[in-house]
Amino acid sequence: MNKSVASTEEINELLPQTQCKMCGYPNCLGYARGIIDDNASIDLCPPGGESTRVRLAAIMGVALSSERVLLPEPKKLFALIDEESCIGCTKCLVECPTDAIIGAKSRVHTTVEKWCTGCGLCVPVCPVDCIEIKDKSDSASNSLSSRTARQRYELHLQRLEKKHEDTFEQTYVTFDQGSKEEMRTIIEAVVARKNGNEDSGYKG
Ligand code: SF4
Ligand code: SF4
Structure with a gap:
C-alpha cells in the first residue's frame, strides 16, 4: 500500500x-x-x-531524476476503417471504450473521429484486418477530452451490462453527444461513399 x-x-x-x-x-x-x-x-x-x-x-510525492529519459508526448490518433473491406461483424463495436464506432450487424461500420481516442483496441479484434490507426494532427477534429472519454467509457460499460443486441440503436440512444440524426447522416455518408458518391461524405 x-x-x-x-x-x-x-x-x-x-x-x-x-x-x-x-x-x-x-x-x-x-x-x-x-x-x-x-x-x-x-x-x-x-x-x-x-x-x-x-x-x-x-x-x-515521487522525486523524478533530472537525468531521466523523457517520455514522448502522445500523438493525436484515430482509427480508420476500410469501408470496402468491413464485413460488419460488430467485434470492434463491442471493444471500443468510447463507442466511437457505429454500424449495424452485417453492414459497414465507420469511426466517428471526434469520439475516437486512437487507443487501438479495435485493431486486433478485426477478423479481416481492415482497421488502421492514423495520425490526426492535421485533422479539424479535436481530440476527445479525458473527461468526455471517461463519461463515454462509463456509458459503454453500462450499455454492455444491459446486453442489448442492437448495438447501433444503443449507440445513438445512449449518448446525448450524438443525435439520432447525426448517426444517420454518418451512416448515409458511408453508404454514399461505398456507392461512389464522395460528395455525401460526413465531415464532422
Ligand atoms: S481506436 Fe479505440 S477509440 Fe478509436 S475506434 Fe478503435 S477502439 Fe474506439
Ligand atoms: S489504460 Fe489508461 S492508464 Fe493505462 S496506459 Fe492506457 S491511458 Fe494510460
Missing part, C-alpha cells in the same frame, strides 16, 4: 482515459488502483506522456 495521501479518484483524474491497457491494467481506473495499492510505477502510461508522469509524480 502506497503511503501517499492521494486517492484513487485523484490519480484516475490525471490519466488520459483511453482505457488502452498499455499499462498492463484493464483500464485507467485499474492503473490508478495499482499505483495506490500495489506501488505500481508511475511510468507505465504511454498515452499520458511525460506531462502525465510529472503530474503523477507531484501528487504521489
